[in-house]
Amino acid sequence: xxxxxxxxxxxxxxxxxxxxxGTNKNAADIMCPIDKCKCLVIKKGAATLVERDxxxxxxxxxxxxxxxxxxxxxxxxxxxxxxxxxxxxxNVGFSKTVDAVKYLSCADCDVGPIGYHDxxxxxxxxxxxxxxxxxxx
Ligand SMILES: [Zn+2]
Numbered sequence: 001x002x003x004x005x006x007x008x009x010x011x012x013x014x015x016x017x018x019x020x021x022g023t024n025k026n027a028a029d030i031m032c033p034i035d036k037c038k039c040l041v042i043k044k045g046a047a048t049l050v051e052r053d054x055x056x057x058x059x060x061x062x063x064x065x066x067x068x069x070x071x072x073x074x075x076x077x078x079x080x081x082x083x084x085x086x087x088x089x090x091n092v093g094f095s096k097t098v099d100a101v102k103y104l105s106c107a108d109c110d111v112g113p114i115g116y117h118d119x120x121x122x123x124x125x126x127x128x129x130x131x132x133x134x135x136x137x
Pocket of ligand 1: 108
């Protein structure tokens with residue numbers, strides 16, 4: 001049986017646990033942040049850790065639930081899981097588009113934004129905030 005997914009802020013030294021040394025790939029399955037939701041967003045080993053401009057995500061965080069919003073308060077989000085192709089997601093939804101930025105959400109429960117896709121960026125990339133998801137080891 002798979003273990004229960006763990007939220008980013010509950011991990012000790014999260015970057016050591018969720019990032020594979022040497023490859024910078026995700027060392028755990030990336031899951032929806034909502035406790036009751038079992039949606040798998042990105043499979044282990046499919047995404048790469050990158051640093052990006054987190055200001056594009058400074059959007060309504062309230063939809064993520066008060067607990068997670070509280071964790072994000074005052075923290076700059078700069079680290080993201082990057083996918084180069086939408087087809088590499090196991091499940092993902094698009095919540096809304098603001099200017100040229102499409103916001104990504106959970107495909108099952110619609111919670112979001114958990115990441116974004118800037119349609120003006122080339123090559124195209126899809127970014128999931130490492131703090132807005134849970135990890136299943
Ligand atoms: Zn969900």
